[in-house]
Amino acid sequence: MLLVYTHKITPRLNYIFKHYFVRILQIPVVFTTKVDEFVAHSGPKITYSKTPLGSEFFIRSHDLLFEQGINDIDITVSKWDKVPCFFAAGETSSIPFDIFAAGFYLMSRYEEYLPHVQDKHERFPAEESLAVKNGFIEKPVIDIWAYKFLEQLKIKFPNYNYKEREYKLISTIDVDNAFAYKHKGVVRTFGGFLNDIFHVRLFNFWYRLLSILNFRPDPFNTFNELLEIKKEYDVTTLFFFLIGDYTTFDKNISSSSNKFKSLIKSVADYAKVGLHPSYFTVKNAEKLKKEKLRLENIINTPITFSRQHYLRLSIPETYQNLIDLDIEEDYTMGYAKVVGFRASTCTPFYFYDLDFEIQTPLKIFPFAIMDVTLKEYMKLSNEESLNKIMKLKEEVKKVNGTFITLFHNETLSENEYWKGWKTIYKKVVID
Structure with a gap:
């Protein structure tokens, strides 16, 4: 002591x-x-x-x-x-x-x-x-x-018995789009075909057609692979499902879709499932509550952790709303444009509310890297992305911290845009 x-x-x-x-x-x-x-x-x-x-x-x-x-x-x-x-x-x-x-x-x-x-x-x-x-x-x-x-x-004080904590890795998966082509409804599916034709994306048109007719797996349906990696290598893996109503920024399939509900339930059988509150919940407590109840009704289990869509976080209001809904853990703490440590720590911590000058019961899990940050914002190649991730991982290992990654289910799709990222994901969470 x-x-x-x-x-x-x-x-x-x-x-x-x-x-x-x-x-x-x-x-x-x-x-x-x-x-x-x-x-x-x-x-x-x-x-x-x-x-x-x-x-x-x-x-x-x-x-x-x-x-x-x-x-x-x-x-x-x-x-x-x-x-x-x-x-x-x-x-x-x-x-x-x-x-x-x-x-x-x-x-x-x-x-x-x-x-x-x-x-x-x-x-x-x-x-x-x-x-x-x-x-x-x-x-x-x-x-x-x-x-x-x-x-x-x-x-x-050389004679004191100092303990050492253990390094941990947590893989988190955001499900913004559970499927690339399937189960989108007639209007969105027809619009997708027209968009492919208008932009002369013939391969996309063909893949969309094959997926919808069940001749080809939907490329974003990588959940079995993620769960297999989790099981085989004992990777702590959390899934965050976006189930908000359709908007310009929230484009997952309808939460009323039986196929979507079935997918969420099947993932929840093998991994922990959390809420991915939609774009407009950042300051809207009622919308947040509605989505939390919606997910809880699907998996018949209390939802205790979340991460805001688009990483939209308004401190302290967003966290105060989460606390009011008995959310115990939040995984939003990170930036979209740069990798690294937004709160300058790789150790989960409790949110301190400066408005009320109290430590709250909400535990913050800061992530270090996001796939979209590396590829879209930082414009790094696959090799550069992997090197950057491993460098950050090594920084966390030096202090026996918790390395939290943010990937999306489509990152493992091996489509033209995410080619090679399945290998990157495996190297990051296994090595």
Whole structure:
């Protein structure tokens, strides 16, 4: 057990210290504001305040963890050895930066509460983030800081029994379009044929016809392959089904389709199924509730996890709506345009609501890569995409974190656009 002396115990301080010590470093932590209790403690202990009590392990605190609400904060990013860091702590501090205040700033998504220009989908733009501006988006710096801090702690307290967590991989599959051609209804199917003719896509026309007549498998129906990989290699795999009403941005087949219901049920027999809330649920609690109930009625099981379609996330409103509906886990934390770590950590964490200054029960699982990001936004080749994924995976392995990937069922279709991505998927989740 680690004892932390501080002049004031706040919800922010309790929240971020437990992330560093309990979830990353596997060290139980307790707090005290009593000097005599701190002095009497014989185990590992640190002071987190403005001034040290003596010659103990001391971290000079930034004001952030003792404040409330949102303020405009001046941030200068420097280097701790070769690792970007901020909130310099001065020469008296045992480590050069207040990693706890810095970690809270990044993980609470403090910057997303500040005024910013949204992108065309009303999202917080990646390029506005501190991590992208300062070139550390592809490093889980909070976890790296934690292990650098641990090195110093081990020097000060070498006899303490330090545990080590295990690296994990979670493969998540978004089902935006369960089928490329089949079960779309008469109007959409006829429109698809006309569109193929108008754009002179003769191969597409032919494949559409063969699939609809059951002479050829629908290319997006890759669920058996995904489940086989899950079973054979014991890959933790989660499926997120989009079952919202048809819109410009939500184009899955109808949730009333018996074929679609049957597919969802069959996947749910072998893997965990979550909700992929549709485009317009981002600030619409009623629509979100409707879709959650719709999926629960299909699989006859409570839905406890979700990821927003188009990664549309309005903090804190979207998360507040999810909490109200008893969603326990969310997997939206990531960017569409760039790969990396939106919250600067590869460790699942609980959402801290800055509006109410509380740690909520909603657990956030930040993903590191999305297939569409690599191919469409970053315009990388297959080889470049695989190299980028493996580089990020190695960053997570270095800190024994949780590597979460986001693929789509159509990514394994081996159609002209996604040629070779089945191999990429296997290499990523198996190696």
